Amino acid sequence: MAEGIRIENLVKTYGQGDTAVHALRGVNMSVAKGEVVGLIGPSGSGKSTLLKCLGAVIEPTSGRMTIGDRVIYDDGWKVGDLRALRRDLIGFIFQAPYLIPFLDVTDNVALLPMLAGKPNAEARKEARDLLEALDVAHRAAAMPSQLSGGEQQRVAIARALVNRPPVILADEPTAPLDSVRALAVVDLLNTMARQFETAIIVVTHDEKIIPTFRRLYNIRDGVTVEEGPAGSLGSDGAGKS
Amino acid sequence: MISLAGRDILHGWGKFVLTGVGLGLLIGVTLSMAGVYRGMIDDAQALLDNSGADLWVVQKDTLGPYAEPSSLNEDTERPIRAMAGVDRAAGVTYLTMQIAHRGKDVRVMVVGAEVTQPGEPGQPPYLMAGRRIVQGHYEAVADVKTGFAIGDQVKVRRNTYRIVGLTSRMVSSGGDPMLFLSLKDAQEAQFEKDADAIVRQRARTASSPALNPPGNPAVAEAVNAAQASSTNVNAVLVTVAPSADADAVAAAIRRWQRVTVYTRAQMEEILVDKMIANSARQIGMFLVILAIVSAAIVAFIIYTMTIGKIREIAVLKLIGTRNRTIAGMILQQALGLGLIGFAVGKIAATFWAPFFPKYVLLLPADSVRGFFAVMAICALASLLAIHAALKVDPAEAIGG
Structure with missing residues (x-):
């Protein structure tokens, strides 16, 4: 499979000298298009820092990052407009859906393409198609506050997918859901990853869904260790905080 | 292009309109103060006009x-x-x-x-x-x-x-x-x-x-x-x-x-520049204070509204929304508030002007000036909220 995102020897150090905190100490990671991988690790291991580096929210100290064939970071950002990078190449799914409360479901999904300059009608059509694919089209006109938790998360997934980004970063997307809905969301992510050829990295603590990942990255002390499928996890209960 | 400000206003229109009405009453008082000043000048001019004189011969x-x-x-x-x-x-x-x-x-x-x-x-x-x-x-x-x-x-x-x-x-x-x-x-x-x-x-x-x-x-x-x-x-x-x-x-x-003789221009100067001068300064001070209070209220309201949307703003920034889109949303809301406030204020001032014991003259030109002043004050008042919004770190949308 073609490569979705690859990071090599990514380092992030906060501060300098004696007070320096080495959050990432040379992380390596690769996710193919259409693949969903889990990223687990105890609290303070560097998961959030890695997610922020991958999301171009904070700048790594060194290393290399590519999305598809495009070099994003190589000891410095290689793109001028990080906002446009996030808008066009990276989708985000958060622990809580964080839908915009004053926009209806369709416009929550259509917002990104609209902000990118796409005509409203076209953006809304794309949003409705996605909502159809995610089985929430019947709530297209509803406001976020009228949706169940599961429906909100589906809409959030649709929003992350709407620009067809090659990479989606999901930060604990199943945390607020019960096990049935959590597993359904993971199934959905797998389906969407295949359908849209998107590389999806799911940061999670949720033991219910950890067994479902074909590949897991376990991050400890700022270094990733690639684990195999569920069951091959270490006996120390990685993923528990 | 979607109007985020408009959608936000529509979503919580009751609160927004009530806030606008409150601001409008304050603007109404401000317009009335200006009307009282204009009324004093008009009274003075009416006195001179109605006397039918070109010259005033006095002791x-x-x-x-x-x-x-x-x-x-x-x-x-x-x-x-x-x-x-x-x-x-x-x-x-x-x-x-x-x-x-x-x-x-x-x-x-x-x-x-x-x-x-x-x-x-x-x-x-x-x-x-x-x-x-x-x-x-x-x-x-x-x-x-x-x-x-x-x-x-x-x-x-x-x-x-x-x-x-x-x-x-x-x-x-x-x-x-x-x-x-x-x-x-x-x-x-x-x-x-x-x-x-x-x-x-x-x-x-x-x-x-x-x-x-x-x-x-x-x-x-x-x-x-x-x-x-x-x-x-x-x-x-x-x-x-x-x-x-x-x-x-x-x-x-x-x-x-x-004897002393005054022409129309001289008598107008006596009435307007000498007799009304102190009252005009007094009213001017009130207008300045009311403008500052209005600005403070708009700034507070818009700032509070913005702070209440910090997480949404962080999400918007994270998913790639431009700063100017977010700043525009806040500015439009402030101007919207000013628009509602001005409309309410103008209606209120027009409604209650006849009940004032003294003549309140609401000049259209003053209303136009007042409108632009309200808009400028609202735009200025939104700067604090815009500053707060632009300082929001998109990383806040990501846990950890």
Whole structure:
């Protein structure tokens, strides 16, 4: 499979000298298009820092990052407009859906393409198609506050997918859901990853869904260790905080 | 392009509109304050316009008759009337007093004007109802703001007058409605002494050998008669002939009559720049304070609204929304608030203006200036919230 995102020897150090905190100490990671991988690790291991580096929210100290064939970071950002990078190449799914409360479901999904300059009608059509694919089209006109938790998360997934980004970063997307809905969301992510050829990295603590990942990255002390499928996890209960 | 501000406003329109109404009432007060100031100027100008005069002849070295006491003999008008360039001249008296009417006290400016023929300076230039004063005594014309009706009897000092005509917008520079009497009646009202004062004055005259020479009682009677009446006026109002230059006529009167003469421009300066100046500064201070309070309220409201959306703003920034889109959303909300506030304020000010005891003049030009001022204040007030929004770290949307 073609490569979705690859990071090599990514380092992030906060501060300098004696007070320096080495959050990432040379992380390596690769996710193919259409693949969903889990990223687990105890609290303070560097998961959030890695997610922020991958999301171009904070700048790594060194290393290399590519999305598809495009070099994003190589000891410095290689793109001028990080906002446009996030808008066009990276989708985000958060622990809580964080839908915009004053926009209806369709416009929550259509917002990104609209902000990118796409005509409203076209953006809304794309949003409705996605909502159809995610089985929430019947709530297209509803406001976020009228949706169940599961429906909100589906809409959030649709929003992350709407620009067809090659990479989606999901930060604990199943945390607020019960096990049935959590597993359904993971199934959905797998389906969407295949359908849209998107590389999806799911940061999670949720033991219910950890067994479902074909590949897991376990991050400890700022270094990733690639684990195999569920069951091959270490006996120390990685993923528990 | 989707309007985030519009959607946000629509989503919580009740709160937004209520906030706008609150702001609007404050803006209404601000517009009314400006209207009060305009009303004072308009009252002053109405006073000058309605007097029908081009020149005001007053006691030498006084600012009379509106700004300072001024007393001239009514005969002053005769030589003035005969001067070149003078069309008409008439004595006039002004006296502000309180009149009891139907159980209420009405504050009026009693104006004494020549009534021998219509069109004399000092007379009301138009009537809304009834007729002008045609009798020498005991008739009056009132401004409608007095609340008097035709046929009403009003008591001024010892005498009772019948209202025979009504006029409007005849007010003093302080906004008190006018009550027109014949000059003789007004002089009596203005210079009349009370009974005790007359008795004492007569006793003093009687005891003075110079004023009451033995064997000649007619002298004392003449002195008493002179003391009990007055032929003084506060000013002589002059209209100049159409072909004459008012400044030149004023200069000639000053030179020959040993009086002070003011032209229309000078009298306007006395009324507006001198008499109203302090009030104008006072109102100006209120306007500045109200503008600051309005700005603070808008800033607080918009800031609070923005802080309440910090997580959404972080998400918007994370998913690639431009700063200018977010700043635009906040600015549009502030301007929207200003728009609602201005509309409510304008309606409120228009609605309550007639209930003010003094004339409130809401000029369209002031409303336009007020609109742009409100918009500018709202735009400035949104800066704090925009600053807060732009400082939001998109990383806040990501846990950890």
